[in-house]
Amino acid sequence: MSAAETRRAFKPNWAARIGWLAVAAYCVVAIWSLEITWDRFVIGLENGAEFLGSMIPPSFARWQLLLNNLLETLEIAVIASAFGVVLSLPIGLAAARNLMPAWATWPARILIAICRSFHPVIFAILFVKAVGFGPLAGILTLIFASIGFIGKLFAEAIEEISLKPVEACRAAGAPFMSVILYAVLPQVLNRFIGFATYQFDANIRNSTMVGIVGAGGIGGTLFAAFQRFDYDFLAAILISIIALVMLGEYLASIVKAVFNE
Amino acid sequence: MNSRIWERFTPAQRLARFTIYLAVVLALVVSLRTVQIVPEFLYDAPTQMADMFTRMWPPDIAHYKGGVHEALVESMHIAGMGTILALILSLPVALLAAKNITPVPILNWLARLILVSSRSVNTLVWAILFVAVFGPGALAGTIAIGFRSIGFCGKLLGEALEECNKGPVEALKAAGAPWPSIFLKAYWPQVSPAFWGITLFRWDINVRESAVIGLVGAGGIGMALDTAINLFRWTHVSLILLCIFTVVILAEIVVTKIRERII
Numbered sequence: 001m002s003a004a005e006t007r008r009a010f011k012p013n014w015a016a017r018i019g020w021l022a023v024a025a026y027c028v029v030a031i032w033s034l035e036i037t038w039d040r041f042v043i044g045l046e047n048g049a050e051f052l053g054s055m056i057p058p059s060f061a062r063w064q065l066l067l068n069n070l071l072e073t074l075e076i077a078v079i080a081s082a083f084g085v086v087l088s089l090p091i092g093l094a095a096a097r098n099l100m101p102a103w104a105t106w107p108a109r110i111l112i113a114i115c116r117s118f119h120p121v122i123f124a125i126l127f128v129k130a131v132g133f134g135p136l137a138g139i140l141t142l143i144f145a146s147i148g149f150i151g152k153l154f155a156e157a158i159e160e161i162s163l164k165p166v167e168a169c170r171a172a173g174a175p176f177m178s179v180i181l182y183a184v185l186p187q188v189l190n191r192f193i194g195f196a197t198y199q200f201d202a203n204i205r206n207s208t209m210v211g212i213v214g215a216g217g218i219g220g221t222l223f224a225a226f227q228r229f230d231y232d233f234l235a236a237i238l239i240s241i242i243a244l245v246m247l248g249e250y251l252a253s254i255v256k257a258v259f260n261e
Numbered sequence: 262m263n264s265r266i267w268e269r270f271t272p273a274q275r276l277a278r279f280t281i282y283l284a285v286v287l288a289l290v291v292s293l294r295t296v297q298i299v300p301e302f303l304y305d306a307p308t309q310m311a312d313m314f315t316r317m318w319p320p321d322i323a324h325y326k327g328g329v330h331e332a333l334v335e336s337m338h339i340a341g342m343g344t345i346l347a348l349i350l351s352l353p354v355a356l357l358a359a360k361n362i363t364p365v366p367i368l369n370w371l372a373r374l375i376l377v378s379s380r381s382v383n384t385l386v387w388a389i390l391f392v393a394v395f396g397p398g399a400l401a402g403t404i405a406i407g408f409r410s411i412g413f414c415g416k417l418l419g420e421a422l423e424e425c426n427k428g429p430v431e432a433l434k435a436a437g438a439p440w441p442s443i444f445l446k447a448y449w450p451q452v453s454p455a456f457w458g459i460t461l462f463r464w465d466i467n468v469r470e471s472a473v474i475g476l477v478g479a480g481g482i483g484m485a486l487d488t489a490i491n492l493f494r495w496t497h498v499s500l501i502l503l504c505i506f507t508v509v510i511l512a513e514i515v516v517t518k519i520r521e522r523i524i
Binding site for chain 2: 010023026027030031033034035036040041044045047048051071072074075076078079082117118119121122125126129130131132134135136139140205206208209212213219222223226231238241242245246254255258259
């Protein structure tokens with residue numbers, strides 16, 4: 001058997017090879033245009049070691065400030081989740097194309113798209129300008145973020161329901177609210193609770209962040225500690241944020257377990 | 262007379278649900294009473310918003326070429342490179358997290374710890390940390406985006422690896438294939454659709470995030486936005502917001518189109 005006749009188990013995939021080459025070329029171009037150099041990276045690593053050194057041990061000396069801020073963060077998350085969930089119910093319902101006419105779905109869909117397309121931080125900046133520094137801006141920001149997220153998923157969940165109960169209710173002459181209450185909601189309630197608990201979780205994460213632009217909560221203290229080179233306090237804040245996020249995940253899992261059994 | 266009453270939930274279930282409703286309402290009331298909100302600011306908000314939007318109109322399109330274009334391109338590079346970095350870094354973590362590939366519980370646990378801590382720290386917080394390490398600029402932003410994405414990519418990739426069919430793996434093992442070949446020819450073809458899906462999904466998220474990390478000095482269009490806001494140049498702010506909106510929508514369209522074609 002000559003070499004030419006040797007069968008190869010796997011054919012070379014030229015399209016994939018060219019694709020990988022293109023990715024590598026893009027990396028080179030991007031690194032060059034971002035002015036990332038090896039020297040900077042090495043200097044950064046040295047800085048990083050120093051930075052980590054000054055973070056240890058974390059300083060919980062100002063624990064009262066820390067606790068107050070954590071409570072404010074939690075308050076922002078609770079209020080924003082409650083209002084966000086309540087508001088996204090009708091908006092999600094209005095955006096469902098299988099139940100609502102086009103004149104109702106389009107405005108709802110545009111509202112959801114606007115809420116989704118901007119990062120919460122950008123909303124936070126605008127709200128800080130509109131209502132001043134403080135937790136109110138953070139609450140409004142996270143309400144918008146919640147509407148974007150839950151509204152979209154809720155609308156999709158409603159679009160997937162079985163229409164038979166809806167038709168049955170309508171055939172029996174049920175008014176609109178009864179159709180929603182007895183034919184639509186029972187089919188989507190479980191998923192809705194899933195979205196709501198997830199959003200509460202996400203709001204805790206995000207409310208640690210909106211403070212960076214002045215919208216209340218622990219983020220403001222975090223950024224201040226960073227700017228004053230208070231790195232041991234920064235480490236304490238980071239540890240408490242991670243603890244708070246884990247607590248939120250735990251609470252969400254309890255709620256989900258109760259409603260899904 | 263049959264007096265049996267059918268009930269959907271047991272008393273314990275009802276009690277649990279009722280406790281949760283009570284806890285939610287209680288938390289909300291306590292929060293609303295203790296949070297420090299100045300009501301006057303809330304009543305004033307519509308006027309302030311209207312004022313802000315009138316200042317923003319019309320967007321200063323002429324500013325795009327001089328001040329925005331470069332920052333926008335930088336943001337896109339940060340998102341792209343951040344995603345690539347995240348994929349490179351999350352691959353070993355995903356391999357460690359997959360129980361069928363690494364049958365060592367302590368390593369699984371370690372990988373899971375890395376994934377959770379990557380996810381619980383926000384991109385903006387990662388960006389602050391890396392700005393402290395590498396100084397302001399795109400390098401800090403790229404690495405921040407990369408580190409934040411490890412948790413997401415690693416978790417989903419690890420789950421995809423765990424769901425792999427064992428057949429091809431055992432066939433290659435029986436034929437005496439070395440480890441790299443097993444990975445490349447048995448695992449990779451099975452996880453590659455998930456891999457590309459995860460990549461696209463994360464890139465879409467990273468495009469949004471790369472627009473804001475500049476607010477803490479980590480490069481990209483966020484820095485231009487921060488400058489415009491600090492200088493109260495509202496027509497520049499609206500232009501930048503318009504650009505971010507366009508890029509985010511375009512990214513979403515691109516992702517949806519590619520997804521339809523490959524999956």
